[in-house]
Amino acid sequence: MTRMRVDRRWLSVVLVLAGLLWSGQGPLQAETICPDRAGEVSAAYARLNYLRAHPGAYAGQPVAALHWNDQLAQIAQSRAEDMASHDYFSHRSLDGLGPNQRLVRAGYRLPVTYPLDAGANQVESISSGVSSGSEAIDQLVRDEGLPVPYHRQQLLSQLPAYHRATEVGIGMACGARSTYGTYFVVLIAPSPLPLARTGPLSQAHQPAPPREVVGQRVAAESEHPTLKLLPGTVHPGE
Numbered sequence: 484m485t486r487m488r489v490d491r492r493w494l495s496v497v498l499v500l501a502g503l504l505w506s507g508q509g510p511l512q513a514e515t516i517c518p519d520r521a522g523e524v525s526a527a528y529a530r531l532n533y534l535r536a537h538p539g540a541y542a543g544q545p546v547a548a549l550h551w552n553d554q555l556a557q558i559a560q561s562r563a564e565d566m567a568s569h570d571y572f573s574h575r576s577l578d579g580l581g582p583n584q585r586l587v588r589a590g591y592r593l594p595v596t597y598p599l600d601a602g603a604n605q606v607e608s609i610s611s612g613v614s615s616g617s618e619a620i621d622q623l624v625r626d627e628g629l630p631v632p633y634h635r636q637q638l639l640s641q642l643p644a645y646h647r648a649t650e651v652g653i654g655m656a657c658g659a660r661s662t663y664g665t666y667f668v669v670l671i672a673p674s675p676l677p678l679a680r681t682g683p684l685s686q687a688h689q690p691a692p693p694r695e696v697v698g699q700r701v702a703a704e705s706e707h708p709t710l711k712l713l714p715g716t717v718h719p720g721e
Contacts, residue, residue, distance in 0.1 A: 517614070517657040517665065524556075524653050527616030527667065531651065534624055535639055541624060541632075543641045547649070549671060555652025558589050559668040562607075566666045567658030572611050574604050582607035582670075592676040594647065605644070606672045608634045611663035616655065619667040637671060647673040 517523065532548040534541065562585070566572055575581050580588060582604040583597050597605050610619045624639065626632040636642050654668040 517655055520655050520657075523614070523616035524655050525616070527620050527653050527655070527669070528651065530617040530620040531638060531653075531669070534620065538639055541635055541639060543639055546640045546646075549651035550649055550674075552650035552652050552672075554589070554591055554675070555586075555650055555670040555672060556654065557652070558586060558591065559652045559654030559670045560656070561654070562609075562668045562670075563654035563656035563666045566609075566611075566668075567656035567661050570658060570661040572609070572663060572666070574607055574609065575601060586670070586672060591672065594673055594676065596644070605637070606648075606670050608637060608669045608671075610667045610669075611665060613667075614657075614665045616653075616667070619655075620669075623669070638669065645671075649674055 528549075528551060535546045535548060538545060562576070565576060569577060571577065576585065579601055581601040583593060583606060584599055584601060584603070586606055587593060587599060593606075597603065608623050610623050613619050613622060620638070623634040624632075626634050632641075637645055637648075640646055640648060648671045650672050652670045654670075656666050657664060658666070
């Protein structure tokens with residue numbers, strides 16, 4: 484009788500673990516399904532274009548609305564899910580690629596003024612720790628704690644280097660076991676070119692890149708000591 488009770492107890496443990504793994508809730512897999520993800524992504528897109536048309540206290544002139552780009556949206560969604568499922572928060576992905584590199588690797592052709600080294604970022608803003616798409620955009624545009632409003636300059640096209648960027652895609656993912664819970668990725672780029680390209684970014688028009696925003700604070704450079712400024716490239720702010 485004792486042996487039968489032990490066997491049943493072990494059977495219960497096995498069944499619970501099997502259920503967790505089958506449902507995607509196991510220790511090796513983070514949940515990446517957000518409540519109303521489509522609605523929050525749409526809200527983020529609407530909020531971004533509203534702020535571009537009504538910059539208000541953020542200064543700068545009104546600029547044209549960004550066009551939704553399905554290819555950028557797919558790349559942004561994949562990025563958000565990658566961070567949520569692997570529990571990290573950085574412009575550089577775990578395979579070592581930077582934002583500009585990822586777009587080109589995915590088949591999105593950037594202008595020659597966009598460099599292709601791992602430290603280059605003229606296309607990506609990322610935010611974490613908030614579940615509202617509108618708040619994610621507001622958080623990025625506020626750029627609280629930064630000496631220079633890097634995200635605002637990109638998202639609201641406040642520098643000449645960003646005036647050619649007319650396309651946008653936004654992704655959102657949630658990691659139930661991740662550090663920050665919710666991750667937003669905003670990708671803004673010029674309309675894709677018909678030909679492949681290479682070449683350095685002109686130093687005369689080189690914009691400072693967006694940095695990560697974590698909850699209500701900006702991730703400081705000191706929090707990412709493994710990434711260093713590369714000669715002739717743009718610091719990713721990681």
